Amino acid sequence: MADTPAAPAATQRARVRVPLRFADGYHADAELVTFHGLADGREHLAMVLGDPGEVPLVRLHSECLTGDVLGSARCDCGPQLREAVERIADRGGVLLYLRQEGRGIGLYNKLDAYALQDEGLDTYEANAALGLPEDARDYTAGAQMLRALGIDRVDLLTNNPDKAGQLGDLGVDVRDRVPTGVFTTRHNVHYLRAKALRTQHTLPLAELHATG
Numbered sequence: 001m002a003d004t005p006a007a008p009a010a011t012q013r014a015r016v017r018v019p020l021r022f023a024d025g026y027h028a029d030a031e032l033v034t035f036h037g038l039a040d041g042r043e044h045l046a047m048v049l050g051d052p053g054e055v056p057l058v059r060l061h062s063e064c065l066t067g068d069v070l071g072s073a074r075c076d077c078g079p080q081l082r083e084a085v086e087r088i089a090d091r092g093g094v095l096l097y098l099r100q101e102g103r104g105i106g107l108y109n110k111l112d113a114y115a116l117q118d119e120g121l122d123t124y125e126a127n128a129a130l131g132l133p134e135d136a137r138d139y140t141a142g143a144q145m146l147r148a149l150g151i152d153r154v155d156l157l158t159n160n161p162d163k164a165g166q167l168g169d170l171g172v173d174v175r176d177r178v179p180t181g182v183f184t185t186r187h188n189v190h191y192l193r194a195k196a197l198r199t200q201h202t203l204p205l206a207e208l209h210a211t212g
């Protein structure tokens with residue numbers, strides 16, 4: 001851990017109990033935490049599940065309205081979110097729900113990029129064709145939220161080394177990187193293969209076959 005955190009301090013604002021009740025019967029008790037002083041001024045949310053303990057299991061989940069809320073199978077975000085809730089509730093930890101829709105370019109730009117993907121571009125080429133960064137995400141607010149929760153050491157649930165790298169640079173000690181599941185469908189297999197081929201994501205390329 002760095003002696004001086006690279007991110008300015010944020011503080012907790014509200015902390016409220018929210019029982020989670022899913023349609024399939026899964027349930028857990030969560031606390032939602034809001035913050036003052038987040039670097040980018042967005043309304044990011046922390047969800048504390050179970051007893052975080054000394055080294056909590058943490059996921060930085062980037063907002064995906066289409067996958068998280070609407071059930072879109074064009075990506076793997078919905079199943080990853082559900083998996084994260086269950087694994088974090090089992091072990092104790094925090095899910096940071098970061099308002100970084102479309103890898104930070106926003107919902108309308110993401111849907112513009114989807115239209116280009118329907119014409120044959122991959123997920124990164126489509127962003128570039130729109131004159132936008134392939135990945136515009138910055139995890140400064142995530143590091144601020146963890147510190148405001150009194151957390152400076154985590155096990156990070158992700159296949160994306162950039163998340164671990166940025167958190168480390170921001171003074172959060174990432175003890176271990178825990179892989180998320182791989183949730184392929186015939187609609188997202190090209191997207192997942194592009195992630196495996198074009199970025200450092202630790203996705204098993206050979207296992208990326210459509211399953212649903």
Ligand SMILES: Nc1nc2c(ncn2[C@@H]2O[C@H](COP(=O)(O)OP(=O)(O)OP(=O)(O)O)[C@@H](O)[C@H]2O)c(=O)[nH]1
Nearest residue numbers: 062063064075100101102103110113123158159160
């Ligand atoms: N611009 C763009 N964003 C997308 C697309 N598909 C998913 N996203 C966004 O990507 C973000 C999820 O990022 P991913 O790269 O799938 O996964 P990750 O968060 O980097 O890595 P993991 O922690 O391993 O899940 C969410 O904000 C989604 O809205 C796409 O085709 N174009």
Ligand SMILES: [Zn+2]
Nearest residue numbers: 064067075077
């Ligand atoms: Zn998604």
